[in-house]
Amino acid sequence: MQIHSLPQSAHKVNVIAHIDASEEVVEPFLARRLDEFEEAKQQAGPDLSITAGVTRKGSSPTGKAIKGLSILGLQAALPVAGFAIGGVVGLGIGLVGAAGMYALGLTRQGLGELESARHHRACLPDGDWSGRRIYQVNADDKPGIASTVLQTQDSNRPPTTSELASYFAANMDGQATNVVYVSGHGLGFRQVASMPTGQVARALQEANQQTGQKPDVLVMESCLMGNLETLEHLSGTARVAVLSEEVLNCEALPLKEMLVSASAQGGTPQEIGRKMVELAGATGQVQTLAAFDLDQLPAVNASLDKLGNELLAEIGRGKREELQEAAREAGKFPQPGMLFLERLMLSFSDLGGFLKALDGKDLAPETRVAAQQAHQALESMIVARATGEGYENASGVSYLKKDTPWLEASPEMGAYRDTPNLPASWKSFTQALWAA
Numbered sequence: 213m214q215i216h217s218l219p220q221s222a223h224k225v226n227v228i229a230h231i232d233a234s235e236e237v238v239e240p241f242l243a244r245r246l247d248e249f250e251e252a253k254q255q256a257g258p259d260l261s262i263t264a265g266v267t268r269k270g271s272s273p274t275g276k277a278i279k280g281l282s283i284l285g286l287q288a289a290l291p292v293a294g295f296a297i298g299g300v301v302g303l304g305i306g307l308v309g310a311a312g313m314y315a316l317g318l319t320r321q322g323l324g325e326l327e328s329a330r331h332h333r334a335c336l337p338d339g340d341w342s343g344r345r346i347y348q349v350n351a352d353d354k355p356g357i358a359s360t361v362l363q364t365q366d367s368n369r370p371p372t373t374s375e376l377a378s379y380f381a382a383n384m385d386g387q388a389t390n391v392v393y394v395s396g397h398g399l400g401f402r403q404v405a406s407m408p409t410g411q412v413a414r415a416l417q418e419a420n421q422q423t424g425q426k427p428d429v430l431v432m433e434s435c436l437m438g439n440l441e442t443l444e445h446l447s448g449t450a451r452v453a454v455l456s457e458e459v460l461n462c463e464a465l466p467l468k469e470m471l472v473s474a475s476a477q478g479g480t481p482q483e484i485g486r487k488m489v490e491l492a493g494a495t496g497q498v499q500t501l502a503a504f505d506l507d508q509l510p511a512v513n514a515s516l517d518k519l520g521n522e523l524l525a526e527i528g529r530g531k532r533e534e535l536q537e538a539a540r541e542a543g544k545f546p547q548p549g550m551l552f553l554e555r556l557m558l559s560f561s562d563l564g565g566f567l568k569a570l571d572g573k574d575l576a577p578e579t580r581v582a583a584q585q586a587h588q589a590l591e592s593m594i595v596a597r598a599t600g601e602g603y604e605n606a607s608g609v610s611y612l613k614k615d616t617p618w619l620e621a622s623p624e625m626g627a628y629r630d631t632p633n634l635p636a637s638w639k640s641f642t643q644a645l646w647a648a
Contacts, residue, residue: 223478225256226385227349227471228427229264230376230412232396232405234368236271237325240335241462242395243268247335250352250359252468256475262349263383264359267368267406270342273332276325283325342368346379370406370624377418384423389484391474392416392427392450393467398434398460400560400610401441401626402619405434408626409445416449426450428481429474431488433467435459436545438502440563440611444633445626447509452485452595457562457610458499458603459546465492465501486596493598499547501598502608508593513635515586519567520637522579527644531575535645538569545610547602559614564590564607614646 229249233242249262298305337356343366352358371379384390394412396405404412420426430450438457446453456464470488477487485503492501526535542565544555567590570583590609597608612628620627628639 223475224259224385224388225261225391225471225475225478226383226388227260227262227264227391227393228380228383229262229393230371230379230395230405231264231266231393232370234267234269234370234406235397236269236276237327238397238462239268239271240332244335244463245395245467246347246349246357246359247352247355248468249349249471250357252471253349254351254353255468256472257351260471260475261385261388262471263346263362264349265344265346265371265379267344267370268342269368270340272340273329276329276332279325281326342366344368344371371415373411373415373418376412376415377422380416380419380427381422384419384425384427386423386425389429389474389478389481390425390427391429391431391471391484393431393433395433398432398437399554399558399625400436400439401445401612401628401631402558403624403626404432404437406624408624409437409442410626410630410632413445413449416446420449428452429454429484429488431465431470433460433465436558436560436610438500438504438608438610439560440609441628441631441634443504443506443509443609444513444631447506447633450506451481453504453506454485454488454501455504456498456501457545457606457608459548459551461497464495464497466495466497482595489596489598496600498598499600499603500606500608503595503597504593504608505595506593508589509633512586512589512593513633515582515589516638517635518637519579519582519586520635520639520641522576522582523641524637524644526575526579527641529576531573532645534573534575535570538573539566539613539645541569542566542613543606557616557619559612559616560610561613562605562607563609563611565605566611566613612642615643 231242231245233239243266246264246266249264253260253262343364345361346363347359348362349359380392394405398404401409403409427450430453432455436459438455469491473487473491474484482505489501489503492498523535539561543562545560546554564587567583567587571580594608599606615628619625
């Protein structure tokens with residue numbers, strides 16, 4: 213494994229944060245990260261500097277409470293109204309309607325609105341503003357925002373690629389360990405922080421070109437980002453990436469402790485990433501989290517290129533069902549029962565689990581060897597990994613088992629065909645495996 217040297221003042225840590233709190237349910241929990249940044253700086257002292265861009269919608273707790281109660285009230289009312297109108301038949305229709313609302317995630321949305329409203333004022337003491345603010349974080353250990361506002365904009369739209377690149381580039385420090393932190397809703401390579409994941413990656417690449425350096429550590433506190441296609445987008449954008457294969461609860465990461473530790477201990481990007489994962493794993497709040505050495509990604513791709521060709525040959529030899537069985541045996545993400553709709557739509561499976569399942573199938577020796585080599589390359593890329601109960605077999609990396617191109621109807625979603633760096637043979641295999 214290649215270890216990169218850092219500047220002499222390796223203990224000096226510079227954080228550049230992009231927080232997308234524009235979705236009203238998560239708004240208070242993600243925006244509160246700014247207060248935690250202040251606490252981290254208070255504890256770490258001058259060796260920790262933080263610039264944070266925060267986007268908010270400006271929703272009120274009253275509005276969220278009304279919306280949540282309306283959703284849940286409608287769901288409860290459907291069976292009652294159905295019975296009142298149509299008796300047992302009407303009750304059945306009402307129950308189907310209520311079940312449909314649950315399947316579409318409206319129950320979770322309603323509960324989320326109420327929970328967000330309950331915590332709103334405690335997490336957001338600076339009012340219900342809308343737009344984007346960039347802060348220079350000041351040291352403070354009291355609730356409330358004490359940081360300095362450097363820039364404001366009224367629109368809460370996601371930044372363009374060039375805007376985000378300029379923000380990253382302007383705040384890099386050539387004499388410090390640079391940590392880029394991105395938070396907001398995530399859907400693997402499809403989306404992060406209200407943008408296609410590839411857009412964030414391109415912004416990082418443009419910033420790297422402008423400054424001549426790349427972040428030492430990239431932390432993405434977003435769901436499902438421990439994903440092969442996401443890693444392909446992130447290739448070359450940072451030295452180490454800290455990502456979760458599973459969904460992340462709001463504030464799951466002990467961010468303050470992670471940053472204070474990085475500032476106090478310093479170290480290589482790999483050492484910092486490893487310590488961050490260890491700290492997060494110790495809380496018991498994350499199901500999966502891993503630190504990836506992105507410089508090892510080319511070796512993974514070389515192994516997947518070889519394996520992809522072997523698997524295509526297996527399909528040609530009539531082994532399609534064997535390969536489909538291996539794909540089904542791998543863990544599916546997201547795993548929580550309430551997220552079955554997202555699981556169906558995204559079609560993410562555990563990559564390590566698939567590679568190990570191939571080794572036990574009736575395939576050519578060359579294919580099994582290629583699968584073993586791909587698994588070894590994958591493991592070599594993982595600097596550290598933490599798993600929670602029930603996730604002991606998770607490799608830390610999912611992959612797109614079967615493309616669902618209809619997800620790309622939204623401009624906020626990325627397309628599988630546009631995933632850079634991923635070997636063409638591997639793409640061809642994933643598309644051929646489920647072809648009619």
